[in-house]
Structure formats: C-alpha cells, structure tokens
Amino acid sequence: MSPRVVVVGGGHAGTTLAALLRQGGHRGEIIMFGDEVDFPYHRPPLSKKFVDGELEQWLRPAPFYTEQRIDVRLGERVSSIDRADRRVHASSPCPYDVLVLATGARPRDLPVPGVTVGGVVSLRTLEDARALRKHLTADRRVVIIGGGYIGLEVAAAARANGVEVTIVEREQRVLARVASEELSAILASYHRERGTTIITGAQVRRLTSRDGQVRAVVLDDGTAIPCDVVVVGVGAVPRDELAVAAGLDCDQGIVVDGSARTSDSAVFAIGDVTRRPVPGVDGLMRLESIPSATEQARQVSAAILGAEAPAPEVPWFWSDQFDLKLKIAGVVVPGCHVVRRGEPASGRFALLHHDDAGAVTAVETANAPGEFMAAKKLLRSGHAHSHL
Amino acid sequence: MPTVTYELPDGSVHEVDVPCGQSVMDGSVRNNLAGIVAECGGSCSCATCHVYVDAGLFDEVSDEERELLEFAEGVRPESRLSCQLIVGEGCGGVRVRVPDTNGL
Numbered sequence: 001m002s003p004r005v006v007v008v009g010g011g012h013a014g015t016t017l018a019a020l021l022r023q024g025g026h027r028g029e030i031i032m033f034g035d036e037v038d039f040p041y042h043r044p045p046l047s048k049k050f051v052d053g054e055l056e057q058w059l060r061p062a063p064f065y066t067e068q069r070i071d072v073r074l075g076e077r078v079s080s081i082d083r084a085d086r087r088v089h090a091s092s093p094c095p096y097d098v099l100v101l102a103t104g105a106r107p108r109d110l111p112v113p114g115v116t117v118g119g120v121v122s123l124r125t126l127e128d129a130r131a132l133r134k135h136l137t138a139d140r141r142v143v144i145i146g147g148g149y150i151g152l153e154v155a156a157a158a159r160a161n162g163v164e165v166t167i168v169e170r171e172q173r174v175l176a177r178v179a180s181e182e183l184s185a186i187l188a189s190y191h192r193e194r195g196t197t198i199i200t201g202a203q204v205r206r207l208t209s210r211d212g213q214v215r216a217v218v219l220d221d222g223t224a225i226p227c228d229v230v231v232v233g234v235g236a237v238p239r240d241e242l243a244v245a246a247g248l249d250c251d252q253g254i255v256v257d258g259s260a261r262t263s264d265s266a267v268f269a270i271g272d273v274t275r276r277p278v279p280g281v282d283g284l285m286r287l288e289s290i291p292s293a294t295e296q297a298r299q300v301s302a303a304i305l306g307a308e309a310p311a312p313e314v315p316w317f318w319s320d321q322f323d324l325k326l327k328i329a330g331v332v333v334p335g336c337h338v339v340r341r342g343e344p345a346s347g348r349f350a351l352l353h354h355d356d357a358g359a360v361t362a363v364e365t366a367n368a369p370g371e372f373m374a375a376k377k378l379l380r381s382g383h384a385h386s387h388l
Numbered sequence: 389m390p391t392v393t394y395e396l397p398d399g400s401v402h403e404v405d406v407p408c409g410q411s412v413m414d415g416s417v418r419n420n421l422a423g424i425v426a427e428c429g430g431s432c433s434c435a436t437c438h439v440y441v442d443a444g445l446f447d448e449v450s451d452e453e454r455e456l457l458e459f460a461e462g463v464r465p466e467s468r469l470s471c472q473l474i475v476g477e478g479c480g481g482v483r484v485r486v487p488d489t490n491g492l
Binding site: 019022023024042044045057059060061064068290291294318320325327368369370373374376377 | 417418420421422425427428429431433434435452455456458459460
C-alpha cells in the first residue's frame with residue numbers, strides 16, 4: 001500500500017518533496033502543514049526584491065495543489081508529534097505512515113535592549129518582506145545589523161534605491177564565517193564604493209526609540225547611528241523544537257543521515273532545519289540553501305518510492321548584490337589557498353580554493369557562470385574519487 | 389495558447405498549453421513534469437532547467453545562459469535553459485526534450 005505522507009512545513013523543501021512524490025507516481029495521501037497563510041513561495045527573492053521587485057513568486061500556482069492531490073493546510077501549526085502512535089497533533093490529530101519535518105529556520109534574536117520597538121524588522125517570510133517594503137522608502141536611513149549574505153543583499157537593494165545604508169558587523173569582516181577573506185574584502189569595497197557605510201568589529205549595545213519608533217543604534221563604544229529602520233540579520237536558528245520534544249536526535253538542528261532520515265526510521269527531515277552530512281566534510285553541518293533542500297527532497301522521495309538513492313551533490317548557493325550575481329560551490333573553510341581569476345574591479349571574477357595537496361575545495365564567483373559550472377563539475381568528480 | 393510538447397527522460401510525451409509570455413519552464417513546473425527542476429524560479433541562476441530544442445523559435449542565447457550551459461551535463465548544440473525560452477504566438481507545436489541530468 002502507498003504510505004500516507006505528512007509533511008510539516010510549507011517551504012521550498014516540503015513543497016518540492018510533495019511535487020516529487022507525485023512525479024514519481026506516489027498514490028498515497030500527501031498532507032502538508034504550513035504555519036504561514038500564504039501559499040508556498042520562493043524565499044530567495046525576498047531579500048533581493050523587497051524594494052520594488054516582484055515579491056510574491058509562488059513556487060506553484062494555487063490550483064496545482066488540488067490537481068496534484070496535495071492537501072495543503074495553510075496557517076495550521078503542528079503542536080506535537082506522537083511517534084508511538086505515528087500521528088501529529090494540529091487542530092486535530094493527523095496520522096502518518098511517513099513523517100517529514102521541513103520546518104526550516106527562524107531569524108536569530110538580537111539580545112540587546114530596545115529591539116521590540118517599531119521599525120525593527122528581520123527578514124525571513126513574505127510577511128516580513130511586505131513589512132520591510134512599507135518601512136523602507138528612499139528618504140529613510142537603515143541600519144543593518146549583521147553583515148551576512150542576507151544583510152548584504154538587503155543593503156544592496158536598499159542602497160540601489162537611494163536609501164542611506166549602514167551595516168554593523170560584530171566580526172572583523174563581513175561574511176566572516178561563510179566566505180574567504182578575499183571575497184569579504186572585495187564585496188566590502190563594492191558596497192562602500194556605492195555609498196554604504198560598513199562598520200566591522202562593532203557590538204550593538206542597545207537601540208533607542210522615540211514614540212515607539214526606533215531612532216538610533218548605539219554601539220559598544222558609545223557611537224549612536226541615527227536611523228528610521230533597523231534590519232536584524234544575525235543568522236538563523238533551526239526550528240527543531242517539535243523534533244526535540246519528540247525525542248529525535250537533534251544538535252542545533254535535526255540530525256539526519258545521507259538519506260535525510262532521522263533517528264526514527266519513519267521520520268525524515270529536510271531543508272534548513274537539518275544537520276546533515278556533506279561530501280568531503282568531516283562531521284555534520286547545516287546548509288541553509290535551496291539546492292540542499294532540493295537534494296534532500298530528492299533523497300526522501302527516492303526512499304519513499306523505493307527508487308535508487310540519488311548521488312550526493314556539491315553544495316552551492318547564489319546571492320545577488322547590485323549587478324553582481326554571486327555563485328558559491330563547495331564548503332569554504334578557513335586557511336585554504338585561494339587563486340583569483342579575473343579582476344574584481346571589473347565585477348567578474350572567480351576565487352578558487354584549494355587545499356595543500358592542490359585539490360579544489362570550493363569556488364566563489366561573481367558574474368562568471370562558466371567558471372562556476374566548471375569548478376562545480378571538478379568538485380563533483382573530486383567527491384566521486386573520495387568515495388572510491 | 390501555444391501548445392508545447394515535452395519529451396521527458398522516461399520517454400513519456402506531454403502536450404501542454406503554455407500562455408504567451410510564460411516560459412517553457414513555467415509550463416513544466418505548472419504541470420509537475422519530471423526533469424525540469426528549476427530551483428531558482430527562472431532567474432538564470434541555477435541551470436537546472438536544461439532542455440534540448442531546435443533553434444529559431446526563441447530569443448537568442450545570452451552570454452550568461454551560454455556560460456551556464458557550457459559545462460552543464462549532457463550539453464549539446466541545441467541545449468537551452470527553459471526559463472529563458474519565453475513562449476510567443478509563433479511557438480505552437482514546439483517540441484522540447486528534457487535530459488535526465490538536471491540538478492546534478
């Protein structure tokens with residue numbers, strides 16, 4: 001009999017899985033719970049197009065779900081998992097044969113006084129993007145707390161629309177944990193040349209407000225940066241509370257194997273909520289990216305359908321900042337050797353990372369899709385060898 | 389509405405009406421056809437919507453698309469990214485073949 005699949009989470013991972021199951025001929029029921037009220041949408045455009053672009057890019061048009069017999073329960077939150085009886089509790093109990101947790105991540109809180117006033121936003125959902133759009137008109141001044149990829153994308157889109165932008169980063173450089181020093185430096189220059197102020201090595205002490213609206217960001221050294229809007233982009237934390245409460249193995253994220261299976265063989269987890277194995281990397285890591293979510297959806301679909309497991313993929317993601325289309329493949333680790341191709345000033349370059357033995361470990365590219373694809377291919381063949 | 393014929397990796401053939409102004413990728417995603425992954429939603433970023441199609445009916449290949457395709461698995465002279473194939477009135481009856489390598 002075709003199993004009844006319950007998916008918790010209506011983001012890219014959950015929606016992709018539901019679609020793949022039907023593509024593969026799955027005949028059993030598919031029920032997908034999403035706690036947002038919007039139909040599943042493309043999340044990457046939110047931080048790139050919130051000023052004037054098309055925000056509402058649906059993953060699939062609304063009739064798709066009915067036609068594909070995917071029972072989408074929007075705005076319905078799952079409160080607990082009963083693994084012994086194989087059911088989840090939402091507005092009513094819902095039994096499953098296979099459970100898939102695709103609950104994603106939420107923005108990390110900034111633990112400083114004053115963050116609960118008006119004009120302070122984070123960016124994760126369509127609702128957040130709509131709020132930010134309302135706040136951020138050209139005559140405004142925005143402070144972005146956190147120089148990660150989301151922060152830089154928001155900064156670029158805001159600056160390109162005439163907003164006065166300041167980025168405050170705790171570490172000594174932007175993208176400190178996710179990019180090479182070279183890329184950090186190139187992007188910092190790129191943003192500064194376009195009028196953005198970047199302050200690194202700076203802790204936020206508190207936010208000040210007047211009449212319930214944020215007025216300034218105050219740093220540890222006492223500097224006050226006047227502003228009308230604050231965007232908090234200090235990372236995301238996995239929404240693994242349901243899994244933790246249900247006793248599944250978790251370690252800041254739901255621990256899964258290379259088939260996206262959790263410590264319970266009837267329960268899978270996919271997407272940003274997982275801590276997963278990555279080819280060529282010791283231990284487990286979190287990969288917050290669309291390609292990782294798609295890959296894990298493929299793994300689970302194959303497992304449920306009894307199809308051959310897909311081959312491991314090279315992790316990668318993309319980011320758009322001003323006219324730079326960045327693509328990064330592999331896992332960037334500190335201490336790697338970096339070879340640069342192309343001139344950063346031209347806006348077209350590639351940074352190839354290699355280890356002591358000369359093997360390529362990652363590539364960071366801007367407006368160089370050919371270099372990116374070539375390096376990604378190289379990375380994949382490298383992984384194939386390491387599996388021999 | 390022009391009809392686009394999709395030939396999938398498993399050999400099955402699907403005829404889909406695609407509204408003018410939408411892409412060949414849109415028509416596939418809308419109907420949940422296998423093989424066109426389309427991770428980036430059509431922004432010419434991910435190269436997971438690779439198809440084979442005879443030249444002529446669609447806009448020229450941009451430099452960006454050409455570079456993405458150059459190292460794509462299974463690339464051929466008739467390779468295109470289907471998110472860049474915008475369907476117009478003259479596209480009726482077009483046939484695209486979907487390789488089984490998207491997303492690799």
